[in-house]
Amino acid sequence: MAGIWIIAEKKELAMELLTPGGQLDAAGGGRLTVVVPESEGDPADYIAAGADEVALLGRLSEEMSFSSWLPALAEEIKAADPAAVLLAATFRGRELAARLAARLETGLASNCLTLAAGPDGTLVMERLAYGGAALQRVAVTGRPVMATIPPRTFPPAATVPGREGTVRRLPPPPADSLRVLARKEKERSAQDIAAAKTVVCVGRGLEKREDLELARQLAAVLGGEIGCTRPISEELRWLPENLCIGLSGVQVKPELYLGLGVSGQIQHLTGLRGARLICAVNRDPHAPIFPAADLGIVGDLYEVTPILIAEIKKARGG
Amino acid sequence: MPKVVACFKWVVDEAYIRKGAGGALDFSAVDYKISEYDRNALEEAARCRGEGGRVVALAVGGPEAAKGVKDALSRGADAAFLAADPAFADLDPTQTAAVLAEVIRTRIPYDLIVCGEGSGDRYAQQVGPRLAENLGIPCVSYVQKLTVAAEGGRIVAERRVEEGVEVVEAPFPVLVTVLPEINVPRIPGVKDTLLAARKPVAIVKKEELPPMGEAKLETLALAAARMERNCEIFGTTPEDIARFVAALQRQGAIG
Numbered sequence: 001m002a003g004i005w006i007i008a009e010k011k012e013l014a015m016e017l018l019t020p021g022g023q024l025d026a027a028g029g030g031r032l033t034v035v036v037p038e039s040e041g042d043p044a045d046y047i048a049a050g051a052d053e054v055a056l057l058g059r060l061s062e063e064m065s066f067s068s069w070l071p072a073l074a075e076e077i078k079a080a081d082p083a084a085v086l087l088a089a090t091f092r093g094r095e096l097a098a099r100l101a102a103r104l105e106t107g108l109a110s111n112c113l114t115l116a117a118g119p120d121g122t123l124v125m126e127r128l129a130y131g132g133a134a135l136q137r138v139a140v141t142g143r144p145v146m147a148t149i150p151p152r153t154f155p156p157a158a159t160v161p162g163r164e165g166t167v168r169r170l171p172p173p174p175a176d177s178l179r180v181l182a183r184k185e186k187e188r189s190a191q192d193i194a195a196a197k198t199v200v201c202v203g204r205g206l207e208k209r210e211d212l213e214l215a216r217q218l219a220a221v222l223g224g225e226i227g228c229t230r231p232i233s234e235e236l237r238w239l240p241e242n243l244c245i246g247l248s249g250v251q252v253k254p255e256l257y258l259g260l261g262v263s264g265q266i267q268h269l270t271g272l273r274g275a276r277l278i279c280a281v282n283r284d285p286h287a288p289i290f291p292a293a294d295l296g297i298v299g300d301l302y303e304v305t306p307i308l309i310a311e312i313k314k315a316r317g318g
Numbered sequence: 319m320p321k322v323v324a325c326f327k328w329v330v331d332e333a334y335i336r337k338g339a340g341g342a343l344d345f346s347a348v349d350y351k352i353s354e355y356d357r358n359a360l361e362e363a364a365r366c367r368g369e370g371g372r373v374v375a376l377a378v379g380g381p382e383a384a385k386g387v388k389d390a391l392s393r394g395a396d397a398a399f400l401a402a403d404p405a406f407a408d409l410d411p412t413q414t415a416a417v418l419a420e421v422i423r424t425r426i427p428y429d430l431i432v433c434g435e436g437s438g439d440r441y442a443q444q445v446g447p448r449l450a451e452n453l454g455i456p457c458v459s460y461v462q463k464l465t466v467a468a469e470g471g472r473i474v475a476e477r478r479v480e481e482g483v484e485v486v487e488a489p490f491p492v493l494v495t496v497l498p499e500i501n502v503p504r505i506p507g508v509k510d511t512l513l514a515a516r517k518p519v520a521i522v523k524k525e526e527l528p529p530m531g532e533a534k535l536e537t538l539a540l541a542a543a544r545m546e547r548n549c550e551i552f553g554t555t556p557e558d559i560a561r562f563v564a565a566l567q568r569q570g571a572i573g
């Protein structure tokens with residue numbers, strides 16, 4: 001029995017996974033099953049986008065965590081025996097995928113950038129290794145083939161009105177040993193740097209949080225958005241994590257990327273692969289960002305940025 | 319007080335990987351290091367140990383990983399286990415988790431296992447959760463804050479999820495994977511290194527373990543993906559910066 005399963009915690013992620021899911025489905029036949037929480041919109045939308053079956057995860061009690069679905073999903077997948085299971089590479093999705101793979105005794109390709117069936121039907125996936133210094137091509141030898149795919153890797157699947165499919169609901173599982181005590185919403189930036197045309201990225205060269213204002217002014221004259229390195233969002237928490245660019249953050253593809261006090265470690269640079277013009281201001285002439293950049297200024301960002309702002313205004317005749 | 323296991327991987331320092339002929343990876347000049355985020359795992363394990371607890375550092379790897387053991391011991395662990403064999407040098411996540419589970423189950427009493435969120439080389443983000451499954455214990459991943467409850471027997475962890483943070487409670491024995499923001503790893507001093515030399519190290523050989531299963535993830539190809547561009551360097555005088563801005567304009571990057 002063939003078949004593809006897609007598991008996502010949010011509607012937009014399921015819609016994205018339906019794109020590769022649909023391609024594999026077309027190549028291999030069988031049923032396409034989408035598993036999403038029942039809060040995630042009208043099941044008809046998934047069916048229109050290619051699903052043959054929608055399995056809705058019933059609402060969990062406040063004390064339960066998404067991972068409680070693990071035993072039930074492992075049983076469901078064992079029974080259905082699909083050829084492939086794709087999950088969105090969110091925090092919960094990555095954990096669930098690894099634990100499902102352990103229960104199903106199969107392999108999992110994490111954070112895949114591409115996925116395609118080879119001539120013999122084997123699924124081949126590409127992912128980054130060594131912090132982004134290498135591209136690793138992998139295949140899973142167990143069954144099902146499992147893969148996690150980062151958000152925005154694929155566009156949402158096109159919808160076809162009039163498709164038919166079945167909908168069922170999985171009853172919430174019994175409580176397990178994990179108990180959720182509290183949930184806190186985290187600040188997210190409303191800006192979408194993945195789609196920004198210009199990104200001014202700040203790194204640890206910035207001395208204090210207030211100095212973000214300088215970078216904001218530069219971004220404003222360039223008409224761009226602010227992004228940051230992982231230490232800025234994660235260790236210092238000066239900016240929300242959805243502005244972090246790189247291996248564990250967002251991939252950006254702007255016309256212009258300008259790094260201020262960014263060293264350019266490979267884990268960060270790998271997020272800039274799609275940038276057309278890469279520029280950097282760093283006081284260390286040996287910073288690894290320079291060999292990866294098109295234009296660079298070796299100097300102190302506190303000295304350079306005000307002049308840069310003035311010169312850009314001048315060049316624009318402002 | 320808890321018995322803690324910290325899992326660390328001895329990895330190639332990616333900063334030394336060169337692009338060889340035909341886009342192959344050139345490892346000839348590489349150095350090794352404890353995987354970045356496993357330093358946070360070791361630090362967190364040492365922090366959770368409290369008075370009277372115990373931290374065991376554990377790695378699976380090739381014979382060269384022996385060097386990493388001393389480093390791990392200078393980061394606060396009380397003892398170390400190393401499953402070392404040339405055949406353990408490049409295991410897939412299924413195999414790594416299986417070997418770790420076997421060594422822990424048969425040799426290391428534990429209440430809490432701490433892993434990094436992902437390893438510096440593969441960044442599969444799998445070994446921790448898989449290990450928890452192999453041992454049949456709960457797993458809390460992507461933890462940014464960890465507390466061992468005062469009365470013992472359980473942890474309270476702040477874990478990252480898409481919408482923010484979920485605070486969860488779990489009983490011992492439990493596995494957590496930690497984010498880099500959870501702590502600032504120590505930089506071992508001379509005293510730490512001297513102390514480390516006196517701590518017990520147990521080497522587990524491949525022959526002492528049950529036969530290892532097949533890899534479930536096969537690497538078909540590995541190619542260098544370095545980013546190299548021809549950087550034009552500018553100075554910092556207003557004239558230099560005006561030229562920089564002119565270059566941006568020529569490139570159509572500013573209107």
Ligand SMILES: Cc1cc2nc3c(=O)[nH]c(=O)nc-3n(C[C@H](O)[C@H](O)[C@H](O)COP(=O)(O)OP(=O)(O)OC[C@H]3O[C@@H](n4cnc5c(N)ncnc54)[C@H](O)[C@@H]3O)c2cc1C
Binds near residue numbers: 231250284436
């Ligand atoms: C598995 C893994 C995943 C990771 N994922 C990511 C990721 O997704 N994104 C990411 O960004 N990082 C990631 N990292 C971390 C990455 O390796 C680097 O540590 C990080 O990118 C460095 O950030 P930084 O450039 O801000 O800081 P630093 O490396 O500390 O660099 C600061 C730079 O500022 C310069 N500087 C200092 N003062 C000034 C001044 N006054 N004027 C001009 N220049 C100045 C310095 O010369 C230096 O080059 C990851 C690491 C690992 C191990």
Ligand SMILES: Nc1ncnc2c1ncn2[C@@H]1O[C@H](COP(=O)(O)O)[C@@H](O)[C@H]1O
Binds near residue numbers: 328418437442446
């Ligand atoms: N060979 C290994 N030895 C010990 N621990 C490991 C090994 N490989 C991975 N780990 C642990 O599992 C975590 C995740 O690794 P990975 O799944 O490879 O991203 C690491 O941060 C380590 O804590």
